Amino acid sequence: MGRIKILPEEIASKIAAGEVIQRPESVVKELVENSIDAGAKNITVILKDAGKTLIQVIDDGCGMSEDDAVIAFERHATSKIQTYEDLENIKTLGFRGEALASIAAVSQVEMKTRTADEELATLVKIEGGKLIEVSKTSHPPGTSISVKNLFFNTPARRNFLKSNHTEFKHAYEAFIRFALAYPEISFEFISDDEQIAKFEACDFETRIKQVFGEKFFETLIPVKEKTEYISIYGYTSKPEFSRKTKSDQFIFLNRRYIVNRSINHAVYNAYEHLIDKGSFPSFILMLEIDPRHVDVNVHPSKLEVKFEDESGVYNFVRAVVKHSLSQFNLIPELTLESTGEIKIQPSTNLSEIKHRLITLTEPMKEKIQKEQQYSLELITSSFPEAKTGTELDVKKVEKISREIESAIITAQEEKSDESITFMQVHNKYIIAQIKTGLMIIDQHVAHERILYERALDSLNSNSPFTQQLLFPQTIELTPADMAIVKELKDYLENLGFDLRIFGKNTVILYGVPPEVKQGAEKKILQEIIDLYKENSNTDPELTPRENLAKAFACKTAIKAGDKLTPEEIQVLIDQLFLTRNPYVCPHGRPIIIKISIEELDKRFGRT
Known part of the structure; x- marks a missing residue:
């Protein structure tokens, strides 16, 4: 046989x-x-x-x-x-x-x-x-x-x-x-x-409202273009309503739901400079193409497809979404006296920008150009070898960053220097002079590390501390999100959320952890749920306890841009050095970077 x-x-x-x-x-x-x-x-x-x-x-x-x-x-x-x-x-x-x-x-x-x-x-x-x-x-x-x-x-x-x-x-x-x-x-x-x-x-429009609600629909702008080869219609979100997670993103090909990284990237690329790094738009896009130009028989699940012209589809989606954004005056135009009309894509919140034509004098033109080049000049002037011709060599910048990160100090030892003083820079980083050089701390990830360990301790000890709300808040959730709340209800209560499930998709919030910013209770709970879902998809090995602690820490931590008083800075640093790991945030990003005095001397040509 x-x-x-x-x-x-x-x-x-x-x-x-x-x-x-x-x-x-x-x-x-x-x-x-x-x-x-x-x-x-x-x-x-x-x-x-x-x-x-x-x-x-x-x-x-x-x-x-x-x-x-x-x-x-x-x-x-x-x-x-x-x-x-x-x-x-x-x-x-x-x-x-x-x-x-x-x-x-x-x-x-x-x-x-x-x-x-x-x-x-x-x-x-x-x-x-x-x-x-x-x-x-x-x-x-x-x-x-x-x-x-x-x-x-x-x-x-x-x-x-x-x-x-x-x-x-x-x-x-x-x-x-x-x-x-x-x-x-x-x-x-x-x-x-x-x-x-x-x-x-x-x-189609009414169905979106049925599924996601009127308020969600108001954050969308229409996308539509038709060609002989491919057509697209649907909606994408206004830049100011971008989210920190990739939820509410749908791509349909000939009305079949698909997963395609290339198309996703094309949409993100269309938002270049309009949304902050780490933010993602919501979109519901319907693509129509002759079935002979696409292969849907790649996998039994039929979620993956292969296009006959991948780059053509990518460029088409990117161009159409970008055109839709510009049609709705989301990119302001500025007129310069000497050179005529130019366009600037802002990186700040679009709601803070007035969409109108401005006539600028030559000094104002120079000021704007200097502000636009500030970040590039800061890096290239400090690290000349990071510049190749007129282009910033990203690989060299990353190499320099790794060299600096490899010189991270033992924070407790540096903290013992009695002469240490702290200064906040751009409401984002905290800089301190230490005996061996400069120490730079990212305030957001530092606070995230503090809250992450505190959340884990609360989840393990079952001893929550809750700040009761003066007026209970009612939150409407989708059935999928409600299922997550039901699954995590005990954990959420251990963190300090005092909530009651009311009806099919309603949660009443009576109290929140003290770390939750007043007035943002609903938003933060929703963001925690969204990030929990994303973490579950990207890292299936995460336990619900660790996943929730990460999501809670990320969404309740102080943000880049939050101005801190000297007292708040001192408390933040003190709490950071009491954590078990003050060097890396829960997601693996560095908290502290050191630039030694020798490195500074070298940059300034001192021997």
Whole structure:
């Protein structure tokens, strides 16, 4: 007997299912795609135990005959494509013929389906990929598929599922993506017998308002351009409403939700100098392109795509978004007497800039030019070797930074110098003269380190300190965010948040930790939730405790630009040197940089 054998069909089907069905969200995605391809006008998604016990999708689409209903569960059974030419011109969401077979292989499935010209519906029951029953039953035109006990026959996969709150969040986010892409369809989402969301059929703009609310819609500007090769429409946020996380970013290609770093980067690039580094715009962009110019058959999840002309699509998206921003006077124009009209893209908050033409005298022109070059001159004058011709050599600057960082001092030793005095520079950095040179501290990351260790201590000791609010505040959250609050409620209370869950998506805030800035309670709680979500995606190994501590520290720490009194600076430094690690912030950025007296002497040509 040879060593190589053909796998039994049962094992092969389970392996294949693992590529398509990874969690309840995958089932929701595949079934809703089938409903949309079937021409449904009303789609209902029902979950129990976040989909672990039951996932049911009901639609009023075209339905299936008995023969089609049975064969639909076979691998590679599809009505979407017939020939290789069809594969190059895909216009449906599903086409691989693997979804139903994969779902049936790892669950107990019951399907009821009926076409409009039939009196009775077909009932099909399948368990672990084996056909159990085919019979007739009553059911309105359309299809209802119930998926019970997902991964019941692959317990290892079931054990890898996350908490109910996490699985619910993923499933609901998939539901939202379909709702945005197909506003002409009515969608309903029910979880544990509670209606979470219901969106009536409407136009694209109204659907955005239904999902995110009127206030969110007011922060958006329209994006629209049509060419023979590619078209785009949708919305992107005004620069002043950029966020610190990448949430609320949606890209749809021919109404299929995709993940594409190139397009994301094109959007960010269009905002060049309009938003601060580390901030991200929100956007909902719908791209339309001939299916023959794109490959959606890259991965079974169909989230990744490959364009025939990647650079062309990148440049198109970047140009259109940039044009949309300029159309709304978000980039102010300045007129110079001697040279005519120039454009300056501000790096400050756009709400503080008046959008008008200004006639400048020659001295004012020189002043503006000097301010624009200030940062570049500061670096190149201090480190001449960082300049190559007229361009700033980024690699050389990074090398110099690493050399300086490698000379970080033992902070406690330097702190013991009795003559030490501190000065705040640009409301961002704290500089001190020490016996071996200069010490520079980033005030934001220093405070972040202090709050991070304090948060961990609070979470470990269960001894919170809460500052009660004079008037309780009501916060409306999305169902996905509410799931996170429910999951983290005990942790949030240990940090000092006194909150009550009221209704489906409402939280009432009675008290906050003393570190939360007065008047910003709602904003900071929302930002903590957003950053917690982003951290979960970028670093899945983070424990909820560490993740929450990081998010809390980042969002409640003093910011670059906050002016501090001498007393506040002293307290900040004292608290920093009491931490367990005063050198690096929770995200790995340096807190302290030292420039030695020898380095300064060298820069000034002293021997």
